[in-house]
Amino acid sequence: MPELPEVENTRRYLVQIGLPGRRFTGVNISWANTLKNPSLRELQQQLPGSRVESVQRRGKYLLMPLDTGATFIAHLGMAGRLRVHPQNQPAPPHLRHTFPLDDGRELRFLDSRKFGxxxxxxxxxxxxPPLGPEPLEPGFSVEDLCLGLAGHNAPIxxxxxxxxxxxxxxxxxxxxxxxxxxIHPLRLGWDLSAAELARLRDGIVAALSSALAQYDRSRAAEWPDPPPALETWTIPRAKGAxxxxxxxxxxxxxxxSRTTWYCPQCQPAKASQPVSRQLSAPTNPQVGVR
DNA sequence: AGTACGTCCTGATCGC
DNA sequence: TGCGATCAGGACGTAC
Known part of the structure; x- marks a missing residue:
């Protein structure tokens, strides 16, 4: 599922493959629900002829500023992929939309789940929508986290x-x-200590940057698609692991309603609990331990 | 205002 | 073995 490292990997791919500087020559949409802002007719009127200035990222959004002043934005949802291939190359499975370019190639939007x-x-x-700080920007600080979490009674x-x-x-x-x-996933936002917030900031940066580095190293293979064996996460997400x-x-x-994996030993339910009690199951009735 | 939950989707997996 | 049921998950609308 595309999160920040996957979206950033896609951004780097689109830049590397030379999308900036190219001009759109057409619009082929086969699933209208993907379109959020303009109608299909408006998109077909406004996009052709415009040139991509750059490919940028904000959170999980890919932004393509155009020379017309407008911005073409893509969100990959659960399974979306953006690729650039020759127009005469056969259509792969789940190809939803194509945007022909002025060099004989086309920008392809593939999306098996149609959430893009x-x-x-x-x-x-x-x-x-309102977006918080960019965690891989150098300025991402504990203060940023505190500002967001202050007063929130929900699980972290x-x-x-x-x-x-x-x-x-x-x-x-x-x-x-x-x-x-x-940190245990059910710890409440407002309840985290300064030391825990500092660890969380470091954890976020380490998790995201480590994954991104793995994508960078996989470029020699099937970039931007990672090799089948590549696992960009640290914790195993399987029963009995x-x-x-x-x-x-x-x-x-x-x-x-989101699957959550954690280690009851390394992520105690209460920060100050003695180790002997750390393994007790959460008592929140909304939560069922498998 | 803040939090919780259903909805959209389909490929993969589960269970009978 | 095969088929129907269930699950997964980001963002958003609605409910509490």
């Missing part, structure tokens, strides 16, 4: 999935970040 979205907007600031796992808290974190990297920080840190069994539960 496209926008063409005059002002991206108005089109995008749920808060990390809120794009207004930190931009770009999804279900997998939320689990990774909490594991690296040694053991924690890579302490070798006790990983646990799985549902938080906000």
């Amino acid at each position: 979205k496209l926008w063409l907007v005059a002002d991206p600031q108005e089109a995008l 796992k749920a808060l990390l999935l809120d794009q207004a808290m930190v931009a770009g974190i999804g279900n997998l990297y939320a689990d990774e970040s909490l594991f690296l920080a040694g 053991s924690c890579p840190n302490c070798v006790s069994d990983m646990a799985c539960m549902t938080v906000r």
Whole structure:
């Protein structure tokens, strides 16, 4: 599922393959629900003839500013992929939309789950929802985290999935970040100590940057598609798997209807609890431990 | 206002 | 073995 590292990997691919500088010559949309902002007719009128200036990223959104002043925006949803291939190359499975370019190639939007979205907007600031700080920007600080979490009574796992808290974190990297920080997913946002917030900031940065580095190293293979064996996360997400840190069994539960993997030993339910009580199951009735 | 939950989708996996 | 049921998950609308 595309989260920040996957979207950034796609951005680097699109830049590398030379999308900036190319001009769109057409619009072929086969699934209208993907279009969020303009109607299909408006998109067909406005996109052809415009040139891509650059490919940028904000959170999980890819932004392509055009020479017309408008911005073409893509969100990959759950399974979306953007690729550039020759127009005469056979269509792969799940190809939803194509945008022919002026050099004989075309920008392809593949999306098996149909959760991806496209926008063409005059002002991206108005089109995008509220987004928190960029965790891989050098300025991402503990203070940024505190500002977002202050006063929130929800589980930290749920808060990390809120794009207004930190931009770009999804279900997998939320689990990774909490594991690296040694924080239980059900700890409440306001209840985290300064030391825990500092560990969480470091965990977020480490999880995202480590994954991105793995994508960079995989460029020689099937870039931008990672090799089948590439796993960009640290914790095993499987029944019976053991924690890579302490070798006790990983646990799985549902938080906000999202599968959540954690180590009960390394991520104690209460920060000050003695080790002997750390293995007790959460008592929240909304949560069922498998 | 803040939090919780259903909905959209389809490929993969589960269970009878 | 085969087929129907269930699950997964980001963002958003609605409900509490």
